[in-house]
Amino acid sequence: DIQMTQSPSSLSASVGDRVTITCRASQGISNYLAWYQQKPGKVPKLLIYAASTLQSGVPSRFSGSGSGTDFTLTISSLQPEDVATYYCQKYNSAPPYTFGQGTKLEIK
Amino acid sequence: EVQLLESGGGLVQPGGSLRLSCAASGFTFSSYAMSWVRQAPGKGLQWVSVISSSGGTTYYADSVKGRFTISRDNSKNTLYLQMNSLRAEDTAVYYCAKGARTTVTTFLDYWGQGTLVTVSS
Numbered sequence: 001d002i003q004m005t006q007s008p009s010s011l012s013a014s015v016g017d018r019v020t021i022t023c024r025a026s027q028g029i030s031n032y033l034a035w036y037q038q039k040p041g042k043v044p045k046l047l048i049y050a051a052s053t054l055q056s057g058v059p060s061r062f063s064g065s066g067s068g069t070d071f072t073l074t075i076s077s078l079q080p081e082d083v084a085t086y087y088c089q090k091y092n093s094a095p096p097y098t099f100g101q102g103t104k105l106e107i108k
Numbered sequence: 109e110v111q112l113l114e115s116g117g118g119l120v121q122p123g124g125s126l127r128l129s130c131a132a133s134g135f136t137f138s139s140y141a142m143s144w145v146r147q148a149p150g151k152g153l154q155w156v157s158v159i160s161s162s163g164g165t166t167y168y169a170d171s172v173k174g175r176f177t178i179s180r181d182n183s184k185n186t187l188y189l190q191m192n193s194l195r196a197e198d199t200a201v202y203y204c205a206k207g208a209r210t211t212v213t214t215f216l217d218y219w220g221q222g223t224l225v226t227v228s229s
Contacts (some may be wrong), residue, residue, distance in 0.1 A: 001170075034215035035168065036153070041179040043203065044153060052178075087153050091215050095158070095167040097143075102152040
């Protein structure tokens with residue numbers, strides 16, 4: 001099975017900072033990669049799919065990039081409402097459709 | 109507005125069974141794959157199972173294969189997860205999630221509020 005590894009596991013940054021979270025697949029998955037945001041006590045929400053396509057309604061400060069095995073989620077200017085845990089998920093042809101272990105983002 | 113409403117969670121003894129339901133509205137249910145994802149207390153998201161729009165294709169995580177069965181009734185706009193031989197490690201909030209495509213190779217664009225399953229004696 002393909003493993004999805006996120007780094008870092010946790011991150012503390014200041015409002016206005018540029019934040020980058022990395023997701024690495026153990027084998028190539030083309031661009032079949034989604035990013036989700038889960039705020040404390042809330043339901044996960046889709047941010048990005050196909051590695052770099054922003055879901056409708058998601059602020060433009062969020063962006064995604066990558067293909068193959070290495071992917072990044074970037075927040076260009078961190079806002080207080082971005083405090084959350086972020087997960088990547090692969091959804092290419094072969095199940096399981098594994099999630100990364102999550103990256104917990106806090107405000108410094 | 110897409111709505112997914114899970115039900116059927118609760119407390120069950122090890123070895124017991126539960127059936128979760130997810131009532132869908134606000135979209136053409138029969139046109140989209142659906143998934144179950146779970147989250148143990150204080151832990152990350154774990155993909156559990158997926159079913160294609162027609163119900164003809166299903167996949168499971170190894171940890172639940174042979175014990176859980178995903179199904180759907182497109183006439184009732186409802187997704188199900190039959191869970192048998194439950195173990196303590198199955199304790200989690202179970203989310204129903206809508207796929208963005210007909211096929212199982214899809215990301216999840218809407219999620220329900222979740223239903224808590226607790227396996228304990």
